[in-house]
Amino acid sequence: MKKYMLDMKVTANCPLHNNYCLLKLTADQTLPEMLPGQFVQVRVDRSPTTFLRRPISINYVDRETNELWLLVQKIGDGTRTMCESRPGDILNLLLPLGNSFTIPADKGQKPLLIGGGVGTAPMLYLGAVLNEAGITPTFLLGARTEKDLLQLEKFEQFGDLFVTTEDGSFGEKGFVTNHSVLQQVAFDQIYTCGPKPMMMAVANYAHQSGTACEVSLENTMACGIGACLCCVEKTKEEHHVCVCTEGPVFNIEKLSWLN
Amino acid sequence: MAELNVNIGKLALKNPVMTASGTFGYGIEYADFMDISRLGGIFVKGTTIQPREGNAYPRMAETPSGMLNAVGLQNKGAHYFAEHIYPEIKDIDTNMIVNVSGSSIETYVECAEKIAELDQIPAIELNISCPNVKQGGMAFGVTCAGASEVVKAVRKVYPKTMIVKLSPNVTDITEIARAVEAEGADSVSLINTMLGMAVDVEKRKPILSTVTGGLSGPCVKPIAVRMVWQTYKAVKIPIIGLGGIATWKDAMEFILAGATAIQIGTYNFVDPTAGIQVIDGLNEYCDRHGVKSITELIGALHH
Incomplete structure (x- = not known):
């Protein structure tokens, strides 16, 4: 699937309890096809301690309103900054990334x-x-x-x-x-x-x-597109594979997790 | 439109902007976001003669303005590269350069010989500075004797352009640069990552599985610029500068300090189109300063 870098406009930021927010984003163009299980990489510009993009899974795609929903948990400075976005703000995203269910x-x-x-x-x-x-x-x-x-x-x-x-x-x-x-x-x-x-x-x-x-899987990532080899998971055959490109979705029989 | 083309050894670059090994995959990972053939060159992932699985996860820790990595040269080996990856990338219209690593003199030589067979790979970057492997890697790059030995051995079997990637984890980088120049290196690239460490204070454990890792990103830029400037005064061969370059202005700092060309590394993760932005920015800078060829600016600091 072709990947895009898009500037997306925040249409709504709905706080959900204390620690989560639901961001709704739209783009000028019709959003590309996105499959369940895929994720996006969000650039975080306003946090001095945040350098890398944040991988966030696709929560929902509303085709009628041309909106992408991201459910964000405030874990560190990057996600906290994302949750401070206001309607009208622009966020830069890479999408859609990874495989799907x-x-x-x-x-x-x-x-x-x-x-x-x-x-x-x-x-x-x-x-x-x-x-x-x-x-x-x-x-x-x-x-x-x-x-x-x-x-x-x-x-x-x-x-x-x-x-x-x-x-x-x-x-x-x-x-x-x-x-x-x-x-x-x-x-x-x-x-x-x-x-x-x-x-x-x-x-x-x-x-x-x-x-x-x-x-x-939610392994920590740097690039999100298979270039840096940081987010690896071990397969049953003891090979390291990138969660961002071979995953994030894995059949459990492929992994080294089973007792 | 200024002339941006530069030469590194026998390599002709359409512009001085390249992407650093380990940050740009094999180029094709970025092809959806930009025209990768606009780059002056692409340094592909570190390659060893035998396949390597790399270090255990976690291999990455974010830092302010950068990151630590401890990937440990995960790659499928030079034979796999030659058979499966090379055919996919050989026709990309830019210089595709392979970063060659080893755990002994023999394995460096074997890997360089294998890559030398590939017609459309015009150069190698000899990695004597990876901080994340137990054997070889940086061990060769931190002493003049070690650096000389491996460069001398590879020079005998590798006739094309040989760039040697230097470690900043040394007392005096210019001594190492002089040593590899004396053994016939066509160019030096600097800097590789700086050895660093990060701790998870809640768990009271190092974040990286290997405890220490290599620091890269904008946080290392001033150190890299300083080392390029020192090296520029010490050697005659062209220098490729890297370390934290994010914008054309960063690239220009390296060029004015003495770099003939530059590589963009970690910042590719933040903006996958950074290379294109830097090329366009350098062009505008040259035009604005009435510079016909960017070569006029190499080491052109006013004192």
């Missing part, structure tokens, strides 16, 4: 989309695309507390929604891999993005239950 050809499939923390972001766009393809996804979102659960109404538009929180403040108490829906429904494939321990637990659950599983 595999969309099943068979409409009768029952996919489970598991997201944790800010890793729920790409699950929304994946769910929307699955829904558009005539497949009803099931979302299982995990968070520390109710306050870390984001965009729940939006998820409900595209599929069935289940939630766990570590403190039991919303949904079932515990981790995503303990949720009762896993016992009740036989899923055909699992897609997941979130903290690495969660993804590893999901990957091992999927492997043991014989369910196909794709994970989206």
